[in-house]
Amino acid sequence: MAIKEPKKTNYFWTSFHAKSIILTIFLQIIITAAAGLLLVYVGKLKIDSSEFIIIVGAIFAANLILNLISNNYAISPTRSMVAAVTHILGQQTNLPVPDANSNKNNKTGLGDALRTILGIKIEVDNSIDSAEVESLKSQLSIVTNMLDTTTCGFVAIDSNRKITYANKAAPSHVNTENITELDLLFSGDDALRKWIDECENSSVRGEHIWTRIPDSLPNQENRRFFDVVASYEKGRIAETILVLIDRTSLYSVDEENLDFLSFAAHELRGPITVIRGYLDVLEGELADKFEGDQHELFRRLIVSSTRLSGYIDNILNTSRYDRRHLKVNLAESTINKVYDVIKDDMMLRAGSQNRLLAASFPSDLPTIAVDLSSMSEVIGNLIDNAIKYSNEGGTINVTAAVNGDFVDVSIQDHGIGMPESVVSNLFQKFYRSHRSRETVAGTGIGLYISKAIVESHGGRISVRSEDGKGSIFIISIPIYATVADKLQSVDNSNERLISQGKGWIKNHSMYRG
Amino acid sequence: MAIKTILCIEDDRFIGEMYVRSLKKEGYEVDWIVDGNDGLIAARNKQYDVILLDVMLPERRGTEILEALRGGEEDLIPHSHVIILTNFEQDDESRAAMQKNADAYLIKAEITPKKLISVIKQLKDI
Numbered sequence: 001m002a003i004k005e006p007k008k009t010n011y012f013w014t015s016f017h018a019k020s021i022i023l024t025i026f027l028q029i030i031i032t033a034a035a036g037l038l039l040v041y042v043g044k045l046k047i048d049s050s051e052f053i054i055i056v057g058a059i060f061a062a063n064l065i066l067n068l069i070s071n072n073y074a075i076s077p078t079r080s081m082v083a084a085v086t087h088i089l090g091q092q093t094n095l096p097v098p099d100a101n102s103n104k105n106n107k108t109g110l111g112d113a114l115r116t117i118l119g120i121k122i123e124v125d126n127s128i129d130s131a132e133v134e135s136l137k138s139q140l141s142i143v144t145n146m147l148d149t150t151t152c153g154f155v156a157i158d159s160n161r162k163i164t165y166a167n168k169a170a171p172s173h174v175n176t177e178n179i180t181e182l183d184l185l186f187s188g189d190d191a192l193r194k195w196i197d198e199c200e201n202s203s204v205r206g207e208h209i210w211t212r213i214p215d216s217l218p219n220q221e222n223r224r225f226f227d228v229v230a231s232y233e234k235g236r237i238a239e240t241i242l243v244l245i246d247r248t249s250l251y252s253v254d255e256e257n258l259d260f261l262s263f264a265a266h267e268l269r270g271p272i273t274v275i276r277g278y279l280d281v282l283e284g285e286l287a288d289k290f291e292g293d294q295h296e297l298f299r300r301l302i303v304s305s306t307r308l309s310g311y312i313d314n315i316l317n318t319s320r321y322d323r324r325h326l327k328v329n330l331a332e333s334t335i336n337k338v339y340d341v342i343k344d345d346m347m348l349r350a351g352s353q354n355r356l357l358a359a360s361f362p363s364d365l366p367t368i369a370v371d372l373s374s375m376s377e378v379i380g381n382l383i384d385n386a387i388k389y390s391n392e393g394g395t396i397n398v399t400a401a402v403n404g405d406f407v408d409v410s411i412q413d414h415g416i417g418m419p420e421s422v423v424s425n426l427f428q429k430f431y432r433s434h435r436s437r438e439t440v441a442g443t444g445i446g447l448y449i450s451k452a453i454v455e456s457h458g459g460r461i462s463v464r465s466e467d468g469k470g471s472i473f474i475i476s477i478p479i480y481a482t483v484a485d486k487l488q489s490v491d492n493s494n495e496r497l498i499s500q501g502k503g504w505i506k507n508h509s510m511y512r513g
Numbered sequence: 514m515a516i517k518t519i520l521c522i523e524d525d526r527f528i529g530e531m532y533v534r535s536l537k538k539e540g541y542e543v544d545w546i547v548d549g550n551d552g553l554i555a556a557r558n559k560q561y562d563v564i565l566l567d568v569m570l571p572e573r574r575g576t577e578i579l580e581a582l583r584g585g586e587e588d589l590i591p592h593s594h595v596i597i598l599t600n601f602e603q604d605d606e607s608r609a610a611m612q613k614n615a616d617a618y619l620i621k622a623e624i625t626p627k628k629l630i631s632v633i634k635q636l637k638d639i
Contacts, residue, residue, distance in 0.1 A: 266600065266601065266602065269600035269620075269621065269622040270525060270527075270528070270600055270621075270622075272622045273525075273528055273531075273600060273621040273622045274527045274528055274531060276622070276625055277528070277531045277532075277535075277625050277626050278531060279625075280625035280626060280627050281531070281534070281535055281625070281626055281627070284627075309622055309623065312622065313623070316602065320602075373623075
């Protein structure tokens with residue numbers, strides 16, 4: 001059996017030593033007082049004479065010194081033994097390890113006692129290796145076997161970010177330096193590390209769930225998808241524990257859909273180029289020849305072809321986003337410039353559907369860090385939705401205002417609105433509310449990709465809606481000045497595009513929190 | 514001297530015709546080549562102010578043509594602007610490599626001939 005560690009062995013000596021000295025001093029005071037009184041009693045000294053004080057003082061001092069010496073001698077074997085015991089228990093102490101083989105200790109026989117005590121150490125170590133360890137080992141192997149036969153992945157990460165355990169189901173591999181690495185492609189390369197950083201800096205406990213995390217790139221064999229549940233607790237041996245649930249069967253259907261959509265979208269771009277191109281050319285060339293409602297019909301052709309082109313962009317961006325290829329190139333710009341990209345299309349689109357589109361932005365708004373093309377796609381999607389879900393003759397208001405470090409752009413309609421149950425699912429891929437399935441055409445990816453794009457800007461998208469009264473979507477885009485430092489520190493030497501001015505950024509993710 | 518001569522390397526007949534028609538109407542002199550090999554030869558044989566370059570081309574890809582013209586130590590077309598026009602999703606590396614040697618990179622489905630002309634007008638003389 002293992003020796004149970006006595007409590008406060010390392011404190012014993014300090015306390016015992018102090019008490020023995022106090023006791024010695026106390027006894028000396030009593031003895032000296034008794035001797036003094038005796039001398040007065042027998043009439044040798046007068047209590048108020050100076051001889052009395054000198055003699056009594058001398059007796060006290062001499063006795064105290066002699067007694068302290070003898071006290072020290074008497075307790076020294078105790079000190080040696082306590083030091084030996086404290087030492088083998090591995091506790092911290094100021095006492096030096098006694099020399100069991102010194103001549104003095106050998107002569108007195110204390111050497112034997114000390115050698116016996118110090119020898120126990122070996123027995124203690126041996127005793128840990130015995131039955132109890134075996135039982136622990138067998139319990140551990142039962143647990144390990146159990147974890148290896150589950151379909152859930154379990155991963156333990158210590159405070160140094162090292163993976164200390166990964167069961168069989170966890171997608172991981174051991175690299176050439178014998179370090180276990182996870183095979184999970186989070187949307188930001190270091191999403192997990194950043195989350196742990198955040199927990200470490202700000203909280204004692206944390207939990208986070210990532211969904212649809214693949215273990216390999218598209219087109220690789222046996223690609224799997226996981227939902228990842230992470231829990232963090234400061235000070236725990238395994239500070240971060242990941243539970244990985246294999247959702248391949250659920251998500252791969254969407255993936256196949258996306259593969260097909262992305263392929264189809266590319267094929268569609270060719271004909272769309274020609275349709276949009278000639279409509280644009282012919283509108284100018286035929287303007288004088290239109291009769292009756294021909295001009296309005298022609299406008300509808302233009303609106304429809306631009307919408308088609310917008311949907312194709314949505315599909316391609318969704319595919320890019322899900323393959324972790326969506327990049328936004330952030331540059332300093334204004335909300336006016338973003339809106340200008342789509343303004344004509346949107347006015348035409350609203351007009352042809354009998355909606356009134358009213359966009360006005362305060363002139364003193366700060367510049368924002370934005371990718372003109374993808375953010376205009378987002379605003380286009382939201383205006384498109386506002387047109388779809390509002391009533392004939394309805395007004396759609398687009399405005400902007402500063403909100404902290406962000407410029408909030410809001411797109412408001414006064415249409416059919418949504419109940420709360422719909423709002424919570426709104427930004428999911430392929431989600432269509434029951435009502436919209438029946439009445440309004442759509443792909444169910446417009447809001448999904450809009451959210452992805454806004455969040456790739458380091459921004460947020462939110463919605464307020466009331467059933468029957470309309471909805472308001474708000475996009476928060478970072479003010480350029482708040483992120484300029486981080487953007488400028490990114491190498492952007494290779495990026496250039498004619499229509500978009502300066503400051504091209506290859507990857508925005510460096511500044512996202 | 515203002516931009517006048519344009520080489521259009523584009524294999525899609527409809528798209529090629531559309532660009533050529535609009536550009537000619539705008540007063541530019543346009544040569545249209547549908548094949549990658551011939552496109553490269555044309556670009557080397559005559560000095561154009563602007564080269565419109567598709568990416569997915571028969572015989573020789575747009576990436577290879579640009580590499581042959583501007584990838585070496587010597588820029589073989591120092592007096593030409595290059596505008597990449599594509600509907601093909603390139604990976605980031607290839608796209609960045611092309612952008613480095615080009616003046617613009619445009620998705621065909623997202624621009625109309627009018628917008629293409631406005632981009633060409635923004636180009637400065639070399």
